[in-house]
Amino acid sequence: MADFNAIARKWQKKWEEAKAFRASEKGRKFYVLEMFPYPSASGLHMGHALNYTIGDIFARFKRMQGYSVLHPMGFDSFGLPAENAAIAAKSHPKKFTEEAITNYIAQMKGLGLSYDWERRVETHKPDYYRWDQWIFLKMLEKGLAYKKEAPVNWCPKCNTVLANEQVHAGKCWRHEDTEVHVRQLEQWFLKTTAYADELYEGIEKLEGWPELIKTLQRNWINRSEGTEITFTINGRPWPIFTTRTDTLFGVTFLVVSARHPRLQEFVTPGQKAAVEAFTKKIHTTKQEDLETLEKEGVFTGSTALHPLTGEKIPVWAGNFVLADYGSGMVMAVPAHDQRDFVFAKKYGIPIKVVVQPQGKVPAIRAFAEDGTLVDSSSYSGMTSAEAREQITSDLEKEKKGKKSVQYRLKDWLISRQRFWGTPIPIIYCQKCGTVPVPEKDLPVVLPEDISFSDVTNPLASSKKFLETACPRCKGKARRETDTMDTFVNSSWYQLRYTDPKNKRAIFDPQKAGFWNPIDLYIGGKEHACMHLIYIRFYTKFLRDLGLLPFDEPAVKLFNQGILLGPDGNKMSKSLGNVIVPEHAIGKYGVDTVRLFLVSVAAPDKDILWSEQGVEGSLRFLKKVEEFFSKYAPGKTSKRLESKLHRAIRDVTPDIESMKYNNAVIKLREVFDTFEEKMSKHDAEAFILMLSPFAPHFAEELWEHIGNKPFVSSSSWPKHDAGKIDEKLDILDALNQRLRKDIIDILGLLKVQKPSGLTLIVAERWRYDFVKMFRAAAAETRNFKALLGKLLSGDLKKHGQDVTKLISAFLKDPTKVPPVDFTQQEELEALEGFKAEIEQEFGCAVNIELAEASKEQKAKNALPGKPAIIVS
């Protein structure tokens, strides 16, 4: 038995020496990319292996199809874990990171992944992150990067602020048990909202993206169209956003967010104490509880003027209004909004019905749907939709409102009070203020002499870093000590792969444009609202800088499933169900593991790891090996040829559509029909098809049958439709059935060794049936009538054959397919099969035609199933 691991090492070395997977800009391109990993100290896990194998199979497949394939890998190497590890070990995160990277590369090579390693990018290297800084400066220039004080999410464990996208249900994205606090801080933001509209509208055009991701993004960006209505409070105009302009006459109070920065402007001296007590309570409420919190509020003392009626409306402060959506204030229409309804009930605020439904207005809850307006001055009688239009346009005329679109998407907070990230290229000068670092001074390099001793940002501990001269006045200045969110690094890395060593520019637009957009981007669905929004945002920005001629980063996005442990749970150390890639590979070999990972289910489904399943994959490879160890080229039988070409025909689209599981099954199926004699060319076809899945093993076989390396760079086989013979398959089925029948009968007769077998072939009814069908088809175009005719009476019991014909008929009504076999052909086929039967049952076999005189004997004989007489 061959040593699969030795084979793997052998070919990995050869590939590397030959630089077999180097990408070059010529011909038809194909860009396959898997989301690059964060190099963690614990190394690659099986989930990574799955993710990368999925991409690798596709990359290899496309390469064999003659595409220039770009299949690079890199490392998202900035991030908190390395920094924390460094703090614990009183060391530098760079050390941990680079060790981890070395380890990752070795593991990836061990998986036989066909990367062009020369293009590798590592985001913690200054020659990479200088371009993060460059982009930042460009954004600053265009007004898309800015600093502002805002309530921000603070994770006490990460010791830094987080972006909105990194807060999941009130918790930190990395610390599911850690409450995020809201703090008021001055931070850097990237103006993702400048592209909100395009990010939202563009989702529709992402045809190759999974519906799920698109929906998640739609929800995240959440565009809503409405009207911004101006209310006057204390003599000053305040815009309020609503989607229900039609309920304007039902407004009985306004609610301002209790967290609103300008809340104090509404608070009258008389209400001061009450409001303060209330806000204090709000600030001590946990984010988590906020979701289930009862709607509460307090009167601010101020009143607003209704823009149309001039009525006085009380302004409340409430805990259920978001400070950072719209203007942080809502108009409350208790009759038509459930939240307002509850609030009004609680505080005894009047409820005024202005929209009438078909039936009666329910008293216990608000009627929040569209209906017909009542009590709304001249708008009464209009439908909600009409009223929205009319009221908005009337408000516009009076300059008391305008159409408005609001997004849930917020600007991206990128400041991090951490060390291990891209320094923000900003200098604060006492005289000149905030000054961007000039492009020529990039990169702003992370210092080495830092100390993690304090809780403040470690960057501030490096004097060499902190103290600098102002680029404008040359006076004393200090650097920004915040670094950028790591998601910045991964927002454009796919472009850098196309020109990774460029020292003068972020990339050559020529090269980036050749490879991009990514043709197949593979990664987990958890990135839907983080990375995948950011990368789209960056793409649009770089496009607007004139660097990219396209709008979206990837044509097709593929989300692989989650790899589950043998117990059906997600792999985790705490459950002890983690399968370590090295162990599995050591035990079964890489190719087996790769093959198994894609055999279980379609790659977008969750995969259940099963030791027995892996053994099954190994068994298959061993059988293949066994076959080829005895293989000598010969002439392929028509039968095998037919099956092989069909396999080529079917495997190809299976891989193309990433149904790897089905492709593997088809490979197993053809292999099962292999005969000792087989031409070299046909043997090659099989090895070629096997190679994306089991690349090392395939190379070995390829060499074994006398070919020069590599299969990996040979051409994908093409099928010859002319060689696919359906009749041969039917014949196989007939033979199979006959064999089984003989076995059954011998069993029933309790005969161990028959001295002879006589097979009597009956007249074929099908022959006549088809003639009839043809005649019927010719004489009528009414399919139903034809069917009725066919399905009636005697023919009904031959349903299977009827359906076969009908399905063929439906595909092309002008043609009735030829019937399987005529009686004559069947006889001939049986003659051919005779030797095999004789061999198998160890007796002479007679084949007879059921003539009239033998009718009696043939009474059990059916088409394709001769009557069997045992002697």
Place this chain on the structure above:
RNA sequence: GCGGGGAUGGCAGAGCGGUCAAAUGCGAUAGGUUCAGGGCCUAUUUCCUUAGUGGAUACGCAGGUUCGAAUCCUGCUCCCCGCACCA
């Protein structure tokens, strides 16, 4: 509450209007093998019936469309997963 995805044989998982009692793998059972209760090979693995063809049920539940449904439609139940007071 809003939205997305599911429910198939002992298990995993294909199939997504006719060629389906339903690929393939795993497991189980039987038989074979110069055969160790291992490996390999072969057969069986819904029920009934049987000198083979056949029949009855069956693809979450209940209906419907169709000559024909695991596949399409409607309603229901259950499971998973996102977002969640966005005005």
